[in-house]
Every structure is written in C-alpha cells, then in structure tokens.
Amino acid sequence: MRYLILSDMHGNWEAMRTVLRKVRRKRFDSTLVLGDLVGYGASPNQIVDSMRTLPGKLAIVRGNHDKVAADLDNGQSFNEAALVAARWTTEKLTRRNLTYMKSLPIGPLVVERDAEDAPRVAICHGSPMDEDIYLFSEQDAWGAFQAEPRAHVTFFGHTHVPSLFILHRGGVRGVLLRGDGELKLHPRMRYLVNPGSIGQPRDRNPAAAYILYDSKTRVVRWYRVPYAIDQAQSRIRAARLPESLANRLAEGI
Ligand SMILES: [Fe+2]
Numbered sequence: 294m295r296y297l298i299l300s301d302m303h304g305n306w307e308a309m310r311t312v313l314r315k316v317r318r319k320r321f322d323s324t325l326v327l328g329d330l331v332g333y334g335a336s337p338n339q340i341v342d343s344m345r346t347l348p349g350k351l352a353i354v355r356g357n358h359d360k361v362a363a364d365l366d367n368g369q370s371f372n373e374a375a376l377v378a379a380r381w382t383t384e385k386l387t388r389r390n391l392t393y394m395k396s397l398p399i400g401p402l403v404v405e406r407d408a409e410d411a412p413r414v415a416i417c418h419g420s421p422m423d424e425d426i427y428l429f430s431e432q433d434a435w436g437a438f439q440a441e442p443r444a445h446v447t448f449f450g451h452t453h454v455p456s457l458f459i460l461h462r463g464g465v466r467g468v469l470l471r472g473d474g475e476l477k478l479h480p481r482m483r484y485l486v487n488p489g490s491i492g493q494p495r496d497r498n499p500a501a502a503y504i505l506y507d508s509k510t511r512v513v514r515w516y517r518v519p520y521a522i523d524q525a526q527s528r529i530r531a532a533r534l535p536e537s538l539a540n541r542l543a544e545g546i
Pocket of ligand 1 (some may be wrong): 301303329356358451452453
C-alpha cells in the first residue's frame with residue numbers, strides 16, 4: 294500500500310491547499326491523517342471539508358486541538374492563544390463540521406497488518422499511549438515503542454517536528470528529517486515517524502511538511518513545500534485571532 298501522510302493542518306488552508314496540489318500527480322492508495330485539523334489557523338471549515346474529498350481511502354485520528362474545538366475537552370492544558378483559537382474555532386465550525394469533529398476516532402489505529410496478522414502500519418496523534426503525549430526525545434520514544442499496538446511503523450504528529458525514531462536491538466535512535474529525503478526501512482527494526490506539520494511547522498523551516506510511505510518497498514519519503522504564508526497570516530489577522538499565531542508561521546516556530 295502507498296500512503297500519503299498528513300498531520301497538524303491547524304486550520305491553515307493556504308498550506309493544505311498547496312500540499313494537495315503538489316501530491317495530485319503522486320501515486321498513493323490511502324491518506325492517513327494524524328490529527329489537529331483545526332486550532333491556531335483561520336480556515337477550520339475548509340480543512341474539515343477537504344477531508345471528504347481526499348484521494349484514496351482515508352484513515353484519521355483526532356488531535357488534542359480537535360477535541361477542544363469539538364468541545365470534548367476544556368483545554369485547561371492550553372496556553373492563552375491556543376485556547377482563544379480553539380474557542381473561536383468551535384464558534385466558526387458549521388454544524389455539519391462540528392458533528393464530524395466530535396466523531397473523529399481516538400488513536401492509535403492499525404491501518405495495515407501483515408500475513409501473520411501482526412500490525413504493520415499504525416497511526417496516532419501524540420503517542421500510541423496517549424494523544425496528548427509529546428515524543429521529542431529518544432527516552433520518550435522508548436516508552437512509546439513499548440505501547441500497543443507495537444506496529445512495525447507508527448506515524449505520529451503533535452510535535453510539529455519532522456523526525457524518526459528507530460528501535461533496534463533494544464536501543465532507540467532519533468533522527469531529525471530535514472528538507473526532502475528518503476529512507477528504506479529495515480524489516481526487523483521498528484519505527485516511529487513524524488511527517489511534521491502542514492499548518493504550523495516548528496523546526497524553524499516554515500514550509501509545509503508531509504510524507505509518502507510505500508509499505509511494500511518500505512520506503513519513507515519526506516517533503517517540504519513553500520506556500521503563501523502571507524495569505525494565511527492575513528486570514529488570521531482578519532479573524533482577530535492572536536497576532537502571535539500569524540507571526541510564528543513565518544519563522545517556523
Ligand atoms: Fe498540533
């Protein structure tokens with residue numbers, strides 16, 4: 294199976310639209326969405342609407358911002374700007390899209406199994422243990438590798454940093470994924486892979502990030518796509534959302 298993997302769109306339609314245009318000519322069978330469709334950005338309905346027309350089969354899990362925007366969590370762990378944006382998002386979502394957000398499944402989800410029924414590909418938002426947990430360090434990843442479903446490769450989001458952790462012979466190694474690149478996964482190792490964020494990258498590269506994965510050839514390809522950041526910022530300012538949410542897009546923080 295060939296997968297397109299998208300995460301942390303955060304209501305940034307300019308970034309999402311650019312990524313969707315870019316992948317139009319690429320070949321894949323299924324789209325995996327790792328959560329945080331909304332929050333921070335000023336185009337939540339456009340992002341939710343786009344889920345209905347994504348190419349191929351869709352597997353999706355909710356993110357921490359999705360559950361707050363869907364009014365399933367009070368957002369007490371959020372900073373002020375995030376909370377203001379979440380409340381604004383709840384108000385702006387159409388009734389149909391709010392219902393959709395409330396129905397998003399909680400990860401982890403197994404999306405592919407091998408001939409022996411072992412999990413081959415899984416998705417989650419923060420960690421397989423909990424959607425709110427961040428996987429930044431090798432120590433964080435060690436705990437996540439012990440958690441079910443123990444898939445060969447698990448795609449995760451939440452940190453907005455394109456990265457990859459490898460479990461091999463009981464040790465974990467972490468790698469930051471910079472620019473565009475590819476890696477062939479080893480069948481006897483296990484992996485946690487983060488495509489980075491489409492709508493609010495935080496690795497000091499403001500370009501939108503996504504991944505393609507072919508589970509047959511075991512090749513992961515990661516990409517960065519520049520988009521019209523100024524337009525996304527204008528929308529945030531026009532919506533009177535916190536200025537910091539517009540400014541950070543240009544810096545990739
Ligand atoms: Fe996020």
